[in-house]
Amino acid sequence: MAAPEDCSVLQAALVEREREIAKLKSQINNLKGRGSCDQLLDQGVPVFDEREVATLPRKTTLSRDQIGRYSRQLVLPELGVQGQLRLANTAVLVVGCGGLGSPLAQYVAAAGIGRLGLVDHDAVEVNNLHRQVLHSERRLGWSKARSAAHTVQQLNSDVDCIPYHLELCASNAVELIKQYNIVADCSDNVPTRYLVSDACVLAQVPLVSASALRMEGQLTVYCCKGGPCYRCINPEPPSPDTVTNCADGGVFGVVPGVMGSLQALEVLKIAAGMNSSYSERLLLFDGLSGRFRTVRIRGRQKHCIACGDSSLIPPLPDYESWCGTTANDKCRHLMLLNKEERIEVQEYKELLEKGNPHLLLDVRPAVEFEICSISSAIHLPLEHLQTGNHQAVEDLRELVLQEISKLPSNNASLPVFVICKQGNDSQKAVLLLREFLAAEAVTLMDIQGGLMAWAARVDLMFPQY
Template sequence: MAGAGPAARLPEADGLPAPEENPIPPPLPLRTELSRLEIQRYSRQLVLPETGVRGQLRLSACSVLVVGCGGLGCPLAQYLAAAGVGRLGLVDHDVVELSNLHRQVLHRESRLGTSKARSAAAALREINSAVQCVPYELALGRDTALQLVRAYDVVADCSDNVPTRYLVNDACVLAGKPLVSASALRLEGQLAVYGYRGGPCYRCLFPKPPPPETVTNCADGGVLGVVPGILGSLQALEVLKIATGMGTSFHQAMLIFDALEGRFRHIKLRPRNPDCAVCGDNPSVTALQDYEQFCGSSATDKCRMLCLLSSDERVSVEEYKQILDDKVHHVLVDVRPLVEVDICRLPQAVFAPLSKLQEKDEGCLKSLVQRICEARQPSSENKAFPVYVVCKLGNDSQKAVKILQGLSYQGLGLISVKDIKGGLMAWANKINPEFPQY
């Protein structure tokens, strides 16, 4: 979600309007009465004492910037449009992919390959044509974020990467806008409201980003589709409460959701940190920065690519294919979790999950050593026997190489351990298009 400048423009598809440069919109007017059709449309929430006509009029004058039109942004925007928010700004530089559809409920099969921002805007206009939907087909970066955030009343962070979280937080603090933030992964999620009524900002709680190799996203760790749906709906609820004047309970608490247990927990947050770099009494961050450099990772929800090994410790999928074609004796070690091996695998691979290798699991290591010894030809005992390691993307395989390079077992002999760059997804893209991608 970070970078600079608009993404490539896409042709018209599935009745979507042709993309155009969207200028920063002017503020919405505060109206004094509802039309007959609006009363009919919003009648179920108009009769709520907490909302009423005054709250509905405030909604119609409110603008919300949605950063990310994915698993969180889709349900969030859907409910905000249905509730009658005046304007929705939809930021996303990505396109709709088949793997999105199990959780990103605004998109359709007919819109595969289409801009997510435009796809979401088209779907929202069908829900409520009175809502202004402004798609921004761009990668949010320090050159664009502050200008956009200043043009909206509330910001919802629905991104899936650490650099964008810091970028959006800092932009909201500098612009004085409340930030409703959520995340979802596997069977868990969390939600908080930052920079609202004296509460902390994101940097107050997390002044330093986590090491990039410890961060997992949906592509790496998976997610059950309904989990971001629940968190996105809760985000929408907090936006509506802020917009109508009800306020929020999560500017001084974080909501933690455990889908497996069906349990919600509230964690009390520390108050605003007076020494915070961006919202403190003497801030050192007074302008937006290079957040990819700050976090040491790319601002994308795609799978991260690590570089832990030297080039001579790695082989490409093309090189490994040549090794197979030349029938070079070797052992291929698949270090993915069993749940991923069940999805797809190369038939020649030996299964040894990274978690077992990291634990120095004796049974796993002995089994692996035995397979290497069995595969080694007697004539090559004085040479380093080749061992190749593969995973999904070539990240875990690099960690495994470092572990296997330190193997010291009687009878193992010399081994040369290398990983396969890009892993099985590179194999599917470059060698065998029939190999499943996940």
């Protein structure tokens, strides 16, 4: 039997190998060629590239099988045979096959939409599965577009389903969107929202947009029958350090499920010829209280640079540069401090092993600190610093003075290191601590990459979340 320390080494090696395998799978799926066509066909997933797709054949009658399949909605006076035929003759493009796109794609396909395009350049990860119900454990490492298409085709093989494993950008968005009648924005970042809206304006295609974060969701419709576009409501992008996504702020899995289902309803209503419920209106959902409310938003703005009377678009801009953030839903990496004010996790590990006197402040929220932490860390939530919590600041100052009194006489100042999950909030905390501890002999340093870098490079058994 192996010694306990041997088991620990083997477990760590196993974890590292699993991460390497997952990374290789992701790299394979992200290759431009997207792997061997034969391999994809063997998995039951059709292969498509970004070329223009054939025109959707127009249907004028329903078959006996289709009448049986859609019978429960065919008897609705609001839909009927003509509404069902409209669905069959409609092409819908879903941008993002994640938490919102999962229920949307399934319900739209189940209802009998004619063509369903699925756009996503990401790969399936295990932390997706609590909310992205299109995917499964067996498809970890698959491209999300392929995985989504696989699920949809098992649900309704009549739907012409086209997966696009690509990153939507200024050079391909308009031409792709022109091939569809309705677009559903299920993305999770600001640059993509501007890109999709601008492209829908140019392609003259209605856009059903939703978002979900923590326990809340929003839904509205843009570019529909003279309604506003995204720029009409948000002419300038928000500051990057004020934007939170699911990776940073978290999300309760069922919330994007609720919003994606409502998004699917709105897509189907527009496709079937019913009136849109949310053009110039915004639906707000509070999952914690279980309440919905609708507010009016301003209509189309004649001076809007996208859809106004004197449009300045095209050409489409560089959305990432303009918004100051990347077009994905991964954790953001802010650069608020100079390189000299930050330390790598490996350097901090060496300092820890040497037993050098210092303080380690963990500024994550209490719920995250409870998940995992470095044993020597002192919990001081960033929120306490941002709100100027007097007691928290005084307690910290007293602790700092105690530690400074223990330093050898030749030590000029006390090193104070700040850590968070990804290295963003810790930088904000350093800037605030400069003010609160300005009179004390301390050297403030941010630990770059935070606890996720610690888990990846120092302690392979440390939990990642």
